[in-house]
Amino acid sequence: MRRQAVVALSLFLVLxxxxxxxxxxxxxxxxxxxxxxxxxxxxxxxxxDPQAPHYxxxxxxxxxxxxxxxxxxxxxxxxxxxxxxxxxxTERRFFEVVDGGRAKVTGRRVxxxxxxxxxPDRERAFYFLLSVVDEATGIxxxxxxxxxxxxxxxxxxxxxxxxxxxxxxxxxELGEAEQQASVLVRSRPADxxxxxxxxxxxxxxLLPCVALRGGGRTYLRHPExxxxxxxxxxxxxxxxxxxxxxxxxxxxxxxxARNEHLLxxxxxxxxxxxxxxxxxxxx
Amino acid sequence: xxAYTSSGSDAIWDADDYSNLDYFIARQITSIDTSIPVLVIxxxxxxxxxxxxxxHEVPDSGGMHEWxxxxxxxxxxxxxxxxxxxxxLNEMCSYSGDACEQxxxxxATGGWYNNYSTYSDEVVVGGGGGGRPGGDPPAV
Numbered sequence: 134m135r136r137q138a139v140v141a142l143s144l145f146l147v148l149x150x151x152x153x154x155x156x157x158x159x160x161x162x163x164x165x166x167x168x169x170x171x172x173x174x175x176x177x178x179x180x181x182d183p184q185a186p187h188y189x190x191x192x193x194x195x196x197x198x199x200x201x202x203x204x205x206x207x208x209x210x211x212x213x214x215x216x217x218x219x220x221x222x223t224e225r226r227f228f229e230v231v232d233g234g235r236a237k238v239t240g241r242r243v244x245x246x247x248x249x250x251x252x253p254d255r256e257r258a259f260y261f262l263l264s265v266v267d268e269a270t271g272i273x274x275x276x277x278x279x280x281x282x283x284x285x286x287x288x289x290x291x292x293x294x295x296x297x298x299x300x301x302x303x304x305x306e307l308g309e310a311e312q313q314a315s316v317l318v319r320s321r322p323a324d325x326x327x328x329x330x331x332x333x334x335x336x337x338x339l340l341p342c343v344a345l346r347g348g349g350r351t352y353l354r355h356p357e358x359x360x361x362x363x364x365x366x367x368x369x370x371x372x373x374x375x376x377x378x379x380x381x382x383x384x385x386x387x388x389x390a391r392n393e394h395l396l397x398x399x400x401x402x403x404x405x406x407x408x409x410x411x412x413x414x415x416x
Numbered sequence: 417x418x419a420y421t422s423s424g425s426d427a428i429w430d431a432d433d434y435s436n437l438d439y440f441i442a443r444q445i446t447s448i449d450t451s452i453p454v455l456v457i458x459x460x461x462x463x464x465x466x467x468x469x470x471x472h473e474v475p476d477s478g479g480m481h482e483w484x485x486x487x488x489x490x491x492x493x494x495x496x497x498x499x500x501x502x503x504x505l506n507e508m509c510s511y512s513g514d515a516c517e518q519x520x521x522x523x524a525t526g527g528w529y530n531n532y533s534t535y536s537d538e539v540v541v542g543g544g545g546g547g548r549p550g551g552d553p554p555a556v
Contacts, residue, residue, distance in 0.1 A: 173544075177544070184474070186477075186545075187540075187545060207543075210472065210485035211482075248459060248506075248539075249507075255544070280503070280543075280544070284503075285503075285543060287497060287498060287499050287500065288497070288498045289493055289494055292495060292498065292504065331459055337492060339493050339497075340462075340493060378460070
């Protein structure tokens, strides 16, 4: 209890960084599984016993601070029985920074276009991407993805030593991506939002892309591979069920042969992503 | 993989579909339990190495264990990436049509069905569990 009180008093939490603009989708979910999503949400909200395996303090959090508290609850519970000396060094450092009041936490809201979106169990429409910086050093020590429901999706701690010294690249600022896009495609893309996706072009949940709209088109800024135009004019592709697996692979190989990519938009919808060369016209 | 297998040649391509997800996971956990890592093809387009995970005993549950994390060495993101258990299932075996695929040591997975039969009823999937096989979703 004392440990929690120390954390509550000393944690420096930045609340203002979450994006509040309306999220948009290229391929919205159908209504097929909405009843199951509601059932899951009701079940989570009605789980009030902190000892229950699926309890989290803030089901379906709406703020960065609530998502962070959900994560910390899950993470502390996972390692509660592990003596400090048996924790991995990166894990030990994480708890030292948090319990020592040196954690500065910021968060972003990321729209989920990965294949986990629109599934039969949960909608997974978005998630919170949290960044934990050790204020003593100014270095990001941990990056965390907390699902829309409040459960942890994925995380990585910055290694202490060795070949991998850094976390993935810093997440690009939305305004910066808009600026770059306006130069590149000679239009004024707007409505920038972070997105996670998969396919032959991967926008990882811990290193998301930026999606933008402009001139009737949708663009994607990949953190390492530059800009792409989502060619929805060619039509969205749907691959559902095991029988479609070979068709999905054929489509991805065909895209690669044209120097294009296949990008997921949800559990079953895919689109071709075409590289954008500098100076491209919007139409 | 050959460095970790007894004969250097017993690594196999293990593919199953979503309906057998719990069997597939039992083989993966059995291999990791014997300290033999597994090469996982996550959702057809991404691959990396799984070599561990974390679970804890749920208090006052009579021995129920919650499976918290999987440790995934991700060539794009970095080493020792954690996945919440439920999201790991999602990442690896999308319910939208992929086969679940892994390169795994056949000798290291010899006891998988025994492990599954013995322990599967004592494991709850952390991270929500959301209606998956063995996921034990929250009561409504």
